[in-house]
Amino acid sequence: MTANEEVKRGRGRPKGSSDKRKIKLKPSPKSAKEDFAKKYEGLDLVAVYGYDEFTFELITHLWKNPSIEFVFTDPIPSRGAHMTRHIGNLSWSIHRYEVMTHVGFIEEGYFPVVVVSDDCWEEVSKLPNPHEVELVSLSHWEKS
Numbered sequence: 001m002t003a004n005e006e007v008k009r010g011r012g013r014p015k016g017s018s019d020k021r022k023i024k025l026k027p028s029p030k031s032a033k034e035d036f037a038k039k040y041e042g043l044d045l046v047a048v049y050g051y052d053e054f055t056f057e058l059i060t061h062l063w064k065n066p067s068i069e070f071v072f073t074d075p076i077p078s079r080g081a082h083m084t085r086h087i088g089n090l091s092w093s094i095h096r097y098e099v100m101t102h103v104g105f106i107e108e109g110y111f112p113v114v115v116v117s118d119d120c121w122e123e124v125s126k127l128p129n130p131h132e133v134e135l136v137s138l139s140h141w142e143k144s
Contacts, residue, residue: 011037029054029057032057033057033071034125043068044067044068047113047115048070048117049116050079050116050118050119050120050124051082052117052139057095060090063090066092072097073100074122081124084097106124112123113136114136117139118140119137121140122143
């Protein structure tokens with residue numbers, strides 16, 4: 001090889017190198033529902049506290065699995081009615097979907113894992129949790 005010849009390199013990083021900087025993406029309703037489904041694969045009862053686009057996407061995504069049942073609550077009755085209107089149009093909703101009052105939803109410990117909407121997170125995280133119910137926020141996985 002002479003001095004005038006240059007070694008051609010391909011574009012991008014050299015093969016085998018890795019970028020040590022990890023980019024943490026903000027969860028979206030679509031990615032959060034898939035992450036939840038992977039992490040809690042064996043869960044046959046999904047408890048949801050509060051309505052937002054993340055919890056709505058989760059329920060509609062998991063509805064495809066007929067062995068999963070859902071329990072829903074929201075401290076604001078109009079949001080609960082909005083969710084129930086949507087879910088009521090799905091098949092077998094009368095057998096797989098139940099609405100409960102928010103009073104005692106966390107404190108009684110009936111559900112081992114509760115998905116909490118972002119706007120209810122502050123309120124729910126301050127509630128007494130004697131049964132150590134696992135609280136999950138889909139919009140911020142680091143809160144969980």
